[in-house]
Amino acid sequence: MAKEKLKPLPCPFCGGKADSHYYTSEWWAEDKKEYQVECRNEECEVFVRTHGFATEIGAIKAWNRRVEGAEYVKMLNNVVIRELR
Ligand SMILES: [Zn+2]
Numbered sequence: 463m464a465k466e467k468l469k470p471l472p473c474p475f476c477g478g479k480a481d482s483h484y485y486t487s488e489w490w491a492e493d494k495k496e497y498q499v500e501c502r503n504e505e506c507e508v509f510v511r512t513h514g515f516a517t518e519i520g521a522i523k524a525w526n527r528r529v530e531g532a533e534y535v536k537m538l539n540n541v542v543i544r545e546l547r
Contacts, residue, residue: 468519470499471526475510478503480525482518499525 470480479502484495497518500511515521529535 468522468526470522471528473501473503473506473508473510474528475508476501476503476506478506482522482525484518485513487514497521 470482472478473480480499481502482497482499484497486492486494487496488494496513497515497520498511498513499521500513501508512521512524515524
């Protein structure tokens with residue numbers, strides 16, 4: 463049975479589709495490939511990506527990492543917004 467390939471989660475800011483790909487970071491070293499994951503939603507207001515990874519899976523794992531306690535952060539943000547009104 464083939465292993466399922468690890469895929470990037472949607473963008474944490476806009477929910478848009480993200481993809482992984484490689485790029486050549488230095489023009490003089492065309493064979494030097496690095497991997498990144500980035501949000502492909504052109505309307506995303508946050509330019510977000512992981513880059514500079516030696517492996518595709520490394521870039522995807524970094525992208526898929528989510529902060530624990532996100533609900534707590536959301537609650538704190540709501541308190542701050544209320545206080546600023
Ligand atoms: Zn996005």
